[in-house]
Amino acid sequence: MAGRILRGDILLPKFQRDFVWEKHQIIDLLDSIANNCPIGSVLLWRSRELLRSERSIADLEIAPTQHDYPVNYLLDGQQRLSTICGALYWQGGDPLSRWNLAYDLRERAFLHLTTLDDPPLHHLRLNKLTDPSAYFKHVSSLSTSLPVPTRRVEQPFGRSLYSPYSTLRSSRPLPFARTRSSRKSFRPSVQNWRKCLPPI
Template sequence: MFTSTERIRSDAQSIALYLESLLSNKYQIPTFQRDVVWEKENVKKLWDSIYKFYPLGSILIWKTNTKLESHREIGGLKFADNFHSNEYQYILDGQQRTTSLLTSIYGGKIANNENFNPTLYIDLTIEHTDAIDDTSYTKRFLFWDEIDDKEGQLKANTRKTKRYQDKLIVSLLDIINKYREIEKTFIRVLMENTIILTYNN
């Protein structure tokens, strides 16, 4: 007879490692899970919590030697359909956050919005504020349709396009893969301007 502590235990893991494990088929999402309701605002709020080091809650994983039918695609990203193992790990709670994290970093496709690119970018020039009603995350975290000025046709995005070209707006994947390079670019721009950059749309 197992005690509850033996049956359920917590395991802290970085977001990057968790997603790498998902991409390598360590975790599966069973098909009985409800469909994901993906919204831009909620994805930005999720990353704002990460940015501010707020707890994200737990993701419940069920380990079993039983093979269930599982999703072959998450956020448009394909997973192996002939995966076999001695032990399976199914995500029972946390599919929404998992899909949001995965598509924010690696891109993909959103159901019912196939032409939308869910890759998320961060504007490094947006200052942090401790205000309780802080809404700066809406400007700090951006999707490509909020950056692209379509070669000057969309004037509202012109300055953001320029910051993207100056590498002051970068993708989350770039932060993972090119952190030192991004840090050097940001410091160089600050030194060249000799002022604190502020947001000016």
């Protein structure tokens, strides 16, 4: 989906609100994705109608679209897709950008970096995941320079997040919540979902 946005196949209409998520919400979404938690659906409207749309998403330029070619307008899911685009494709120059992200292989946690310099080897920049050459170069350097426990942590993360074919196992229980009053709302947290999932 992120690639389709950057190629101009999915456009963000101007009437959508700006990106408003805080850094901790970005981390929460990435954590949910890495743990195979449901992250909600995306609503697209396929049309030939020309609507004013954004030319960038998550500090990334969107390719121009062809005239008289049907496009998909993103009606719901902007915050989530912006996060995925920014995390995977950011190439910016601001070290404090919300898209300057890495995965800590020792702590098994996502984090925001505060420098453009190369981070410690156990921090894998997320934008390396879309560049197979950079990703595998990083992973191969881990096998020779980190202690054995960290190498064991790196293996499952690399397979599960890089593979486009990773799926939920059918034996996993699905989280379910029922409230007794319509006035109360239930919003599952990442910690609640984790209880239902096996370790990566």
